Structure formats: structure tokens, C-alpha cells
Amino acid sequence: MKTALITGASGGIGKELALIFAKNGHIPVIVARNIDKLDQLSAEIEEKFKISALALKFDLSQPGAAQKLFDELKERKIQIDFLVNNAGFGDFGKFSIEKMDKYTNMINLNITTLTELTTLFADDMKKRGFGKIMNVASTASFQPLPYFSVYSATKAYVLSLTEALYFEFKGSGVSFSALCPGPTNTNFSRAADMEKTPLFDEKGDGGMAAKEVAEIGYEGMMKGKMTIVTGFKNKINAYFSGKMPNRKIIPSMMAKNFEKNIGE
Numbered sequence: 001m002k003t004a005l006i007t008g009a010s011g012g013i014g015k016e017l018a019l020i021f022a023k024n025g026h027i028p029v030i031v032a033r034n035i036d037k038l039d040q041l042s043a044e045i046e047e048k049f050k051i052s053a054l055a056l057k058f059d060l061s062q063p064g065a066a067q068k069l070f071d072e073l074k075e076r077k078i079q080i081d082f083l084v085n086n087a088g089f090g091d092f093g094k095f096s097i098e099k100m101d102k103y104t105n106m107i108n109l110n111i112t113t114l115t116e117l118t119t120l121f122a123d124d125m126k127k128r129g130f131g132k133i134m135n136v137a138s139t140a141s142f143q144p145l146p147y148f149s150v151y152s153a154t155k156a157y158v159l160s161l162t163e164a165l166y167f168e169f170k171g172s173g174v175s176f177s178a179l180c181p182g183p184t185n186t187n188f189s190r191a192a193d194m195e196k197t198p199l200f201d202e203k204g205d206g207g208m209a210a211k212e213v214a215e216i217g218y219e220g221m222m223k224g225k226m227t228i229v230t231g232f233k234n235k236i237n238a239y240f241s242g243k244m245p246n247r248k249i250i251p252s253m254m255a256k257n258f259e260k261n262i263g264e
């Protein structure tokens with residue numbers, strides 16, 4: 001039995017991922033702010049799969065949260081085999097000084113905590129020679145998006161970091177995957193105040209089902225796929241964003257070049 005740490009598992013894609021990990025016989029450690037929802041999910045996992053998930057309440061936008069979470073798991077002697085950095089939020093609208101605190105929180109959650117958790121757990125995994133890390137990016141990662149500027153920039157960071165580490169950790173037993181969903185029917189669009197935009201309202205269905213996105217993500221992560229774009233239309237979007245063909249060739253070449261200069 002392996003253990004999967006999933007951030008942002010109180011709803012949406014993270015919740016579906018927790019259910020899939022449990023269904024596949026892994027123990028989910030589920031983290032978010034809403035402990036009631038996490039406890040409900042734990043109960044559901046116990047009932048359906050006879051697996052005890054651990055629910056932990058953390059506000060991951062707070063400085064130091066990643067280290068606290070890491071230390072708490074160490075104290076409980078829990079070893080993490082799979083890490084899914086899924087917690088994140090966006091904000092739609094004009095770039096504005098009134099939103100400065102929101103941008104800071106978003107960067108703390110989407111970038112800083114994700115990077116810190118990745119650093120802490122990747123190091124552990126590398127020592128053991130096994131681990132899988134999936135960072136949830138977005139189709140917003142592939143191009144700058146006006147009126148969604150800070151969010152798309154955070155997700156460009158997530159994609160770039162993850163793809164770089166994919167090459168850097170090759171041969172270490174630790175794989176890195178970036179999950180890039182397009183519009184998905186979760187609380188995300190409400191939280192980002194963009195439910196009525198064409199992105200989410202196009203077919204009146206609010207986007208792809210979270211379960212489907214999670215299934216695609218899980219499968220890709222288990223295969224150690226570098227970049228996982230959900231759905232045909234989103235793949236086309238990613239391709240035409242002009243970066244797809246070069247995304248593998250150039251970093252792969254650079255990894256080989258740089259490796260000559262890197263000691264152990």
C-alpha cells in the first residue's frame with residue numbers, strides 16, 4: 001500500500017483524485033481548509049474502499065505551511081509516495097491595485113507552497129529511489145491571458161517548473177507530471193468569478209467533469225507522462241499556443257548539455 005498526499009482535496013479535481021487513489025488501493029492524505037468536507041470525504045473513502053484516509057486542515061496560502069505539513073507527516077511517521085499539488089485558485093477581471101492581497105495569496109498558494117512541497121518531498125523520494133509528483137497546471141499555462149493575468153502566470157510557472165524537473169530527475173526513480181486541464185466543472189469558476197465567461201458557459205455544462213479530468217491525470221501520472229492535457233480541444237489549444245513541439249526537444253537537449261557541468 002502506498003500513500004498519496006493530495007492538496008486541495010475538499011472538492012473538485014482533488015476530491016476525485018483522492019477517490020481514485022483510494023480505489024487503486026492507496027492511502028490518501030487529504031489537505032484543504034474545509035475540514036468538514038475533508039472529513040466527509042474520509043468517511044466516503046472508508047465506506048467505499050475500506051481505506052482510512054487522513055484529513056488535515058491547512059491554509060496552504062500561509063507562509064511556512066508547506067514545512068508545517070511536511071513536519072506533521074514526519075511526526076506521524078507517514079511516508080509519501082505520491083504527491084499531487086492540486087490546491088489552487090484564480091481570479092478573473094482587470095489587473096487592479098485593489099486585488100493586491102489576493103494576488104499575493106494566489107502566488108503563495110499556486111507557486112510558493114507548491115514549490116516548497118515539491119522540494120521537500122522530491123528530496124525524500126530521491127533518497128528512496130521512488131516517487132511520483134503531479135503538479136496541477138492548466139491550459140492557461142500555455143499562453144498569457146489578459147484579465148486572467150496573475151493566474152495564467154502562476155500556471156505558466158507550474159508547467160515550466162514541472163517540465164524542467166521531469167528531465168532533471170530522469171533516472172532517479174522520481175517522475176514529474178504537469179496536469180493541464182481546460183475548463184472543468186468545479187467550484188473553480190465560481191471562486192474565480194468567471195462562470196459567465198465563454199470558457200465555462202460555452203455549452204452550458206461548466207466544462208469537463210472533474211472525475212474525467214482526475215482519471216486522465218491519474219493515468220498519466222502513473223505512466224510518468226511529462227505533460228498531461230485533458231481533452232482533444234485542449235490539446236489543440238496547447239499545440240497551437242506555439243510551444244508544444246519545442247517543449248520536449250529543447251529541454252531534453254539542454255538537460256543533456258547541462259548534465260556535463262553538474263556534479264552529484
Ligand SMILES: NC(=O)c1ccc[n+]([C@@H]2O[C@H](COP(=O)([O-])OP(=O)(O)OC[C@H]3O[C@@H](n4cnc5c(N)ncnc54)[C@H](OP(=O)(O)O)[C@@H]3O)[C@@H](O)[C@H]2O)c1
Nearest residue numbers: 008010011012013032033034060088138183184186187188
Ligand atoms: N476547474 C477548472 O476549470 C480548472 C482548469 C485548469 C486548472 N485548474 C486547477 O485545478 C486545481 C483544482 O481546482 P478545482 O477546479 O478542483 O477547483 P475547486 O473545486 O475550487 O478546488 C480547489 C481546491 O483547493 C483548495 N484550496 C483553495 N485554497 C486553499 C488554501 N489556501 N489552502 C488549502 N487548500 C486550498 C480548496 O479547498 P478549501 O476551500 O477547503 O481550502 C479546494 O479543495 C487548481 O490548481 C486549479 O487552478 C482548474
